[in-house]
Amino acid sequence: MAFERVPELYAAPNERAELLEKIKDMPSIDLSARQVCDLELLMNGGFAPLTGFLGQADYDGVVENMRLASGALWPIPITLDVSEKVSEGLTLGEQIVLRDPEGVPLAVMDVEEMYTPDKVREAEMIYGANDMAHPAVRYLHNQTGAVYLGGAVTGIDEPVHYDYRQHRYTPNDLRRLFHKWGWRRVVAFQTRNPLHRAHVELTVRAAQQTEANLLIHPVVGMTKPGDVDHFTRVRCYEAVMRHYPDQTTAMALLHLAMRMAGPREALWHALIRKNHGCTHFVVGRDHAGPGKNSQGEDFYGPYDAQEMVNKYADEIGIEMVPFQAMVYVQERAQYVPINEVKDDETKLNISGTELRRRLREGLEIDEWFSYPDVVHELRKTHPPRDKQGFTLFFTGLSGSGKSTIANAVMVKLLETGGRPVTLLDGDLVRKNLSSELTFSKEHRDLNILRIGYVASEITKNGGIAICAPIAPYESTRSQVRDLIEPLGGFLEIHVATSLEVCEGRDRKGLYAKARAGLIKEFTGIDDPYEMPKNAELVLDTAEMSPDEAAHKILLKLESMGLLSARKY
Numbered sequence: 001m002a003f004e005r006v007p008e009l010y011a012a013p014n015e016r017a018e019l020l021e022k023i024k025d026m027p028s029i030d031l032s033a034r035q036v037c038d039l040e041l042l043m044n045g046g047f048a049p050l051t052g053f054l055g056q057a058d059y060d061g062v063v064e065n066m067r068l069a070s071g072a073l074w075p076i077p078i079t080l081d082v083s084e085k086v087s088e089g090l091t092l093g094e095q096i097v098l099r100d101p102e103g104v105p106l107a108v109m110d111v112e113e114m115y116t117p118d119k120v121r122e123a124e125m126i127y128g129a130n131d132m133a134h135p136a137v138r139y140l141h142n143q144t145g146a147v148y149l150g151g152a153v154t155g156i157d158e159p160v161h162y163d164y165r166q167h168r169y170t171p172n173d174l175r176r177l178f179h180k181w182g183w184r185r186v187v188a189f190q191t192r193n194p195l196h197r198a199h200v201e202l203t204v205r206a207a208q209q210t211e212a213n214l215l216i217h218p219v220v221g222m223t224k225p226g227d228v229d230h231f232t233r234v235r236c237y238e239a240v241m242r243h244y245p246d247q248t249t250a251m252a253l254l255h256l257a258m259r260m261a262g263p264r265e266a267l268w269h270a271l272i273r274k275n276h277g278c279t280h281f282v283v284g285r286d287h288a289g290p291g292k293n294s295q296g297e298d299f300y301g302p303y304d305a306q307e308m309v310n311k312y313a314d315e316i317g318i319e320m321v322p323f324q325a326m327v328y329v330q331e332r333a334q335y336v337p338i339n340e341v342k343d344d345e346t347k348l349n350i351s352g353t354e355l356r357r358r359l360r361e362g363l364e365i366d367e368w369f370s371y372p373d374v375v376h377e378l379r380k381t382h383p384p385r386d387k388q389g390f391t392l393f394f395t396g397l398s399g400s401g402k403s404t405i406a407n408a409v410m411v412k413l414l415e416t417g418g419r420p421v422t423l424l425d426g427d428l429v430r431k432n433l434s435s436e437l438t439f440s441k442e443h444r445d446l447n448i449l450r451i452g453y454v455a456s457e458i459t460k461n462g463g464i465a466i467c468a469p470i471a472p473y474e475s476t477r478s479q480v481r482d483l484i485e486p487l488g489g490f491l492e493i494h495v496a497t498s499l500e501v502c503e504g505r506d507r508k509g510l511y512a513k514a515r516a517g518l519i520k521e522f523t524g525i526d527d528p529y530e531m532p533k534n535a536e537l538v539l540d541t542a543e544m545s546p547d548e549a550a551h552k553i554l555l556k557l558e559s560m561g562l563l564s565a566r567k568y
């Protein structure tokens with residue numbers, strides 16, 4: 001008996017050659033990373049019964065009551081957004097090519113509809129609030145184009161993924177395998193985080209309860225900003241897989257772009273897993289939760305997602321396996337669902353924040369919490385502070401002493417050794433990176449963002465970047481901070497030597513020229529310098545020598561754990 005296939009949207013092999021010929025005359029759209037994720041799951045049947053990007057009637061139905069115009073349940077709008085400008089170049093009824101960001105043609109779409117969504121309504125209905133603290137609401141307002149295109153899609157090729165090919169399976173690949181292995185009941189587990197012992201305990205229990213085999217089905221398309229990168233996660237999953245009972249469990253990667261829509265997302269995840277041939281689906285605590293809203297409260301209740309899936313249990317065609325959070329009970333040396341813990345028992349748990357702190361500080365991570373091979377993988381990409389890169393970002397007036405202190409610190413850091421050091425001094429950058437730029441606000445910002453970008457790459461790769469531009473604008477400095485802080489250490493150092501002292505020194509004679517009107521837009525004379533509000537250190541060279549200033553910086557680095565591991 002053959003396995004039951006889910007319908008795919010790819011052109012039949014005999015039509016493909018003709019289609020490739022036809023696309024030469026068609027207009028094209030280059031898709032964003034998220035659109036490529038959506039297209040892949042449309043084409044391979046992961047989003048069945050959808051046959052393309054939603055037209056207006058389907059979109060309205062999904063937004064208002066989670067149903068397509070046909071009445072079928074579908075909780076998340078799968079739409080193709082473009083800018084107004086792009087939409088003006090398109091004609092209703094024509095066919096367009098959908099390409100990946102490198103220009104590879106992936107599909108042809110019939111442009112059946114173009115419509116303007118009400119984004120506020122979409123945010124409120126899909127995510128529960130028009131609140132920019134929600135990552136998908138932010139995406140909707142900041143990145144999503146103003147016009148949606150609706151129409152059927154005919155697939156040409158799957159998007160290419162060069163990484164982890166051995167773990168990538170389409171819905172029909174999995175259906176074929178389950179059939180071949182004789183897996184009649186399969187319980188799927190969704191995740192966007194590294195897995196630890198609690199997850200293994202939970203999933204093994206779920207499989208035992210349902211008498212099913214287990215599919216670990218992590219999302220690698222797009223998850224919540226700030227999540228552990230998928231390369232690290234997949235290495236962790238590979239390690240975890242060795243801890244499951246033999247022959248019971250498989251792992252497949254899902255190239256889904258998550259929306260973090262909590263209850264609606266849980267329902268969506270269930271439908272997607274049904275399309276992948278699974279019969280059961282685990283929904284735990286706070287499924288696909290986006291974290292806190294702008295009032296500091298959770299967007300959704302911890303078990304809202306379970307309630308939502310339960311409500312539609314009769315029509316989703318896959319059975320939910322609801323789970324409470326698992327905690328470690330010290331007296332029993334065992335994981336237990338939290339509602340089964342007795343009052344006098346000791347619950348142990350390490351939160352995500354606590355785990356990150358322990359990784360950052362190189363502290364022990366208990367074996368009851370995770371497996372040594374998983375922790376080893378996490379440590380490789382989350383080294384302790386003293387092994388991470390960092391940026392020293394000096395800001396201050398011309399002649400304030402930024403370069404002198406920067407050079408002194410650089411030499412001291414080279415003397416200590418351990419990490420490569422790069423100096424991005426204002427003058428050097430102006431010569432090598434930004435020679436075409438002026439001193440207008442726009443160009444100064446561009447100059448600082450270039451420096452920030454280079455420093456972020458150095459920091460990400462474990463080096464030390466020392467930047468010493470004037471950087472007169474607060475918002476640009478904070479953009480650089482936001483770029484670098486997630487990648488390593490960041491220290492803003494305000495060299496606060498007063499204008500009078502700088503002008504009095506006037507080493508380069510520039511202040512005199514600026515006063516004489518020979519140089520325009522000179523910082524401090526006829527151009528602004530906004531005082532830093534968030535500097536980690538403020539130094540005034542009228543009061544201290546470069547050597548003293550450099551030592552203060554080293555002490556600060558030491559106190560931030562960036563220089564050496566604690567020896568006490």
Ligand code: PPS
Pocket residue numbers: 397398399400403426427430439443444445447448468469470471472508510519520521522523527
């Ligand atoms: S900015 O605002 O951060 O982009 O400026 P920066 O690239 O750091 O400036 C580098 C040096 O350019 C010289 N210079 C000027 N500075 C300010 N305003 C004007 N109009 C100007 N014209 C030339 C100045 O010597 C800066 O070097 P430092 O090392 O700060 O003295």
